[in-house]
Amino acid sequence: MSENPKVELDYPEDPHADRPKGQVSVRAVSDHLGQLLGGEWRGWHRGRMSAVPEAAVWARYSEAESGRWVLSGLLLLGDSIRGETLRKVPVSVMENSHNLTQRQSDAEAMGPIADLPPLRREPGMTPEAFSQLVAQHYRAWAAVVPSPVAAIAAEWKVKPPTVHGWIREARLRGYLPPARRGKVT
DSSP, X not given: OOSSOSBOOBXXXXXXXXOOTTOBOHHHHHHHHHHHHOSEEEEEOBTTSTTSTTEEXXXXXEEOTTSOEEEXXXXXXXXXXXXXXXXXXXXXXXXXXXXXXXXXXXXXXXXXHHTSOOSSOOTTOOHHHHHHXXXXXXXXXXXXXXXXXXXXXXXXXXXXXXXHHHXXXXXXXXXXXXXXXXXXX
């Protein structure tokens, strides 16, 4: 980097020490990015994100319809950013981490799940009604955990392949959007 960068990309020995005049912190850059470009930004000093040690990273998050926060912007600063550097950015890990830290409390996060009707086929329930129920449960769990299928399976004491089948049926009936590889939608 240049001798006198405006943004301190490397993690300072004392992050609370006064900075030279004209130099700003990663947190200040995150705040300014939010003001300029909108969204909620989070930043990491160079070397603080182990997957991308050669760059300082800022990520913008937006709330999806499902209630989960998803990556909607990315800024990398370093001496040389290559395609290899971009491929190393752990998008799903960043999203999961952000979602887990955004919850105010477990009780608040689990409230919508506790209010759902039991996930079981009642006598006389149509396949469409059960698929709608599966979709409600999936959306509620996807908003608070990185692996909603595993959470649903554990909660209702069924095997994950059974839950995958239910979700597949709900998608085919149009109650859930098509799946994207590696993403909770």
